[in-house]
Amino acid sequence: MTGTDVAARPDDLATPGGTAGVPIEMVGLGRDFGSVQALADVNMSVRPGEIVALLGPSGSGKSTLLRICAGLESASSGRLLFAGVDQAGIAPHQRDVSLVFQHYALYPHLSALDNLTLALRYGRRQPKKAAVARARETLDMLGIGALADRRPAQMSGGQRQRVAIGRALARQSRVVLLDEPMSGLDAKLRVELRVEIVALLRRLGSTALFVTHDQAEAMAVGDRVAVLNAGRLEQLGTPDEVYDRPATRFVATFVGSPPMNVLDGTLSGGVLSGPGFAVAAPAGATSVGVRPEGLIVSSRASASAVPAGDTDLGSGPGLGSGSGLGGGAALGGDGTAPADGILRLDGTVVVSERLGAERVIYVQTPSGPVAVRVPTDSPAQPGRSVILTASAATCAFFGPDGVLLPAQH
Numbered sequence: 175m176t177g178t179d180v181a182a183r184p185d186d187l188a189t190p191g192g193t194a195g196v197p198i199e200m201v202g203l204g205r206d207f208g209s210v211q212a213l214a215d216v217n218m219s220v221r222p223g224e225i226v227a228l229l230g231p232s233g234s235g236k237s238t239l240l241r242i243c244a245g246l247e248s249a250s251s252g253r254l255l256f257a258g259v260d261q262a263g264i265a266p267h268q269r270d271v272s273l274v275f276q277h278y279a280l281y282p283h284l285s286a287l288d289n290l291t292l293a294l295r296y297g298r299r300q301p302k303k304a305a306v307a308r309a310r311e312t313l314d315m316l317g318i319g320a321l322a323d324r325r326p327a328q329m330s331g332g333q334r335q336r337v338a339i340g341r342a343l344a345r346q347s348r349v350v351l352l353d354e355p356m357s358g359l360d361a362k363l364r365v366e367l368r369v370e371i372v373a374l375l376r377r378l379g380s381t382a383l384f385v386t387h388d389q390a391e392a393m394a395v396g397d398r399v400a401v402l403n404a405g406r407l408e409q410l411g412t413p414d415e416v417y418d419r420p421a422t423r424f425v426a427t428f429v430g431s432p433p434m435n436v437l438d439g440t441l442s443g444g445v446l447s448g449p450g451f452a453v454a455a456p457a458g459a460t461s462v463g464v465r466p467e468g469l470i471v472s473s474r475a476s477a478s479a480v481p482a483g484d485t486d487l488g489s490g491p492g493l494g495s496g497s498g499l500g501g502g503a504a505l506g507g508d509g510t511a512p513a514d515g516i517l518r519l520d521g522t523v524v525v526s527e528r529l530g531a532e533r534v535i536y537v538q539t540p541s542g543p544v545a546v547r548v549p550t551d552s553p554a555q556p557g558r559s560v561i562l563t564a565s566a567a568t569c570a571f572f573g574p575d576g577v578l579l580p581a582q583h
């Protein structure tokens with residue numbers, strides 16, 4: 175990563191402690207590299223001071239979008255506006271943008287403090303006293319105030335990355351662009367540093383685009399998350415919206431750990447059915463999705479005979495404990511067709527993973543493995559035959575184009 179300072183800007187724009195960020199507008203942005211369509215028709219409005227996480231798999235166009243914003247790449251189509259001003263033809267150094275890359279480049283012969291001070295004095299033309307004060311404050315906020323006098327060689331990799339991030343952010347640019355700024359750091363450090371980066375961005379008020387392929391990081395850092403896939407913006411929403419109402423099947427299966435289970439089926443008479451499952455579904459549905467915490471696990475042997483409360487092996491929030499399973503009340507006459515719109519799937523637990531305060535089990539079903547979040551003390555252990563159920567309200571339905579269908583009422 176580097177705290178590359180792309181631009182200088184006049185001192186009168188620098189407002190210490192104030193809000194520096196500007197609105198960013200992307201209108202139909204596209205970028206082709208020969209036959210490769212790196213970006214296609216991206217539309218996005220980012221509010222001043224907002225942090226938007228750009229999330230997507232490798233090759234989805236995240237870096238290309240960031241480089242267009244920095245002015246290092248030009249768009250093949252569409253428009254990019256900062257504060258209402260079209261950036262086409264505006265050179266990188268005139269955009270007042272700070273870039274933070276994965277690979278930092280600090281001046282090796284300067285202390286941490288001097289690396290920051292230099293950027294502020296010459297990048298921002300700040301007077302020495304003000305620059306030193308801002309540099310010290312930034313280092314303190316990043317938890318490395320005590321290392322101010324050390325040169326890069328006398329710091330750990332994580333500490334050097336903090337200095338580089340501090341150098342880019344201290345300039346309080348109108349727009350801050352971060353491209354996987356924490357890759358290469360261990361998980362604990364990443365979590366610590368992202369909290370500090372967000373705190374610093376909020377303090378400085380810059381509008382920020384933060385590229386990551388780590389969905390947990392995107393959800394933690396972004397006021398909103400922009401999910402990209404093959405150059406297209408699949409969804410722009412708050413972390414809650416993206417998780418609870420994924421706009422597309424791609425988003426549903428990219429966000430969440432484990433992600434949403436999606437089962438393919440055929441719709442007939444208002445019922446979507448596929449290998450081993452059936453559920454009441456809206457017109458046009460070709461697949462049903464359910465989050466791992468939306469499923470209830472019950473013992474197969476007792477599901478149709480024992481009161482629900484006794485058979486529940488661990489439930490998500492979708493249904494009350496075992497409700498809908500008592501005496502097989504939720505099942506249709508043939509044992510698979512849904513009554514009350516309930517999704518039902520039979521399977522066998524094949525894997526049980528302890529994840530901190532919870533457990534995730536993987537159930538092999540005729541439609542493939544299904545992940546279910548259960549309490550740590552759930553008896554649903556590998557080898558156990560189980561029934562999975564979910565209320566229709568906890569299910570998401572997608573059409574043949576992968577787009578979320580409106581909820582049924």
Ligand SMILES: Nc1ncnc2c1ncn2[C@@H]1O[C@H](COP(=O)(O)OP(=O)(O)OP(=O)(O)O)[C@@H](O)[C@H]1O
Pocket residue numbers: 207210211212230231232233234235236237238239387
């Ligand atoms: N200069 C270039 N010339 C040709 N193709 C390019 C160029 N830059 C990017 N691409 C292609 O554009 C697509 C998007 O690349 P981009 O680097 O923006 O993706 P990304 O989401 O940032 O990926 P990663 O997470 O791996 O960095 C890819 O298919 C890539 O190969």
